[in-house]
Amino acid sequence: MTPSQYSGNVIEKYLWVYFALLLLAVLEVFIAYQHFSTQALLALLLALAFCGATLALRYFMHLAQESRGLFLALIPAVIFVLLMMNMIWPDSFRLLHMRPFAH
Amino acid sequence: MSESEIAESGHGPAMEASPFAIPSRKLATWLFLISDAATFGSMLYGYGYLRTASNDWPTPFKFNPSVVNVLTMTAVLLTSSLTMLGAMDSAKAGDKAKAGRFLWSTILLGVIFAGLHIREWFGLIDEGVRLLQNPWGSPLFGATFFSITGLHLLHVIGGVVAIAVIARGYARGSLTAGHVETVGLYWHFVDLVWMFIVPLVYLLNLSR
Numbered sequence: 001m002t003p004s005q006y007s008g009n010v011i012e013k014y015l016w017v018y019f020a021l022l023l024l025a026v027l028e029v030f031i032a033y034q035h036f037s038t039q040a041l042l043a044l045l046l047a048l049a050f051c052g053a054t055l056a057l058r059y060f061m062h063l064a065q066e067s068r069g070l071f072l073a074l075i076p077a078v079i080f081v082l083l084m085m086n087m088i089w090p091d092s093f094r095l096l097h098m099r100p101f102a103h
Numbered sequence: 104m105s106e107s108e109i110a111e112s113g114h115g116p117a118m119e120a121s122p123f124a125i126p127s128r129k130l131a132t133w134l135f136l137i138s139d140a141a142t143f144g145s146m147l148y149g150y151g152y153l154r155t156a157s158n159d160w161p162t163p164f165k166f167n168p169s170v171v172n173v174l175t176m177t178a179v180l181l182t183s184s185l186t187m188l189g190a191m192d193s194a195k196a197g198d199k200a201k202a203g204r205f206l207w208s209t210i211l212l213g214v215i216f217a218g219l220h221i222r223e224w225f226g227l228i229d230e231g232v233r234l235l236q237n238p239w240g241s242p243l244f245g246a247t248f249f250s251i252t253g254l255h256l257l258h259v260i261g262g263v264v265a266i267a268v269i270a271r272g273y274a275r276g277s278l279t280a281g282h283v284e285t286v287g288l289y290w291h292f293v294d295l296v297w298m299f300i301v302p303l304v305y306l307l308n309l310s311r
Contacts, residue, residue: 092151
């Protein structure tokens with residue numbers, strides 16, 4: 001890509017992403033003050049955070065414009081690592097109820 | 104033919120082409136960011152583990168000043184991402200003056216974010232929150248809160264310093280638009296991590 005191919009108007013181009021991310025932040029605060037259970041609130045807030053992260057990755061970090069190979073090499077791996085960390089929850093709930101390990 | 108044989112015979116490139124058709128500097132930045140995402144992920148999981156396991160987790164964040172402060176910080180950080188986009192685009196277009204203005208605007212916004220963050224910390228410290236104690240409940244609240252937000256603040260401060268070094272080097276001609284792009288990637292990642300810290304650390308612990 002040659003320098004002349006850069007518009008110089010990138011802020012205008014991505015202004016909608018900026019406002020979408022701001023809106024998501026305000027929406028998160030609004031939802032946090034509604035009377036949801038902790039689990040429902042957590043699920044909703046995480047869903048909104050993932051939407052924001054997707055927008056930031058695709059448009060601010062230009063991952064959408066990179067090769068598909070780069071995306072496939074990076075993102076599934078990190079998602080896999082984060083999902084594997086979910087193994088901790090049973091022990092966390094065990095501690096909450098102070099149940100000893102079964103003998 | 105092995106790479107060393109190619110280099111010795113003088114035929115063909117001695118180096119393989121960069122994977123994924125991006126400069127190696129950019130690929131290295133992406134790999135760093137992925138490992139950093141795992142670091143923040145593990146810290147947030149650790150925080151979730153402790154929060155779930157505690158039946159007296161404090162909920163100290165009031166709408167004013169904490170939530171208002173956090174929303175302001177989010178707006179400042181998002182605006183800095185926008186100015187960083189301007190810097191990356193201007194640098195690629197070869198407009199050094201414009202890229203410099205955008206980079207210094209990003210630095211200013213980063214400093215404002217850090218200032219607001221420190222103000223938030225001092226507000227909590229004034230209320231008695233310390234690393235291993237607080238007036239309300241589980242003493243681990245302070246440890247997790249200061250560790251996670253502290254690591255993020257460290258990233259912001261590190262980013263501000265890196266952008267300042269690159270802005271100066273780019274203006275002098277010793278650094279290229281590629282350097283601006285890689286520091287831009289890092290800066291957007293700092294913004295991305297904040298999108299998870301706000302709901303998990305602040306909004307799940309609102310004072311009602």
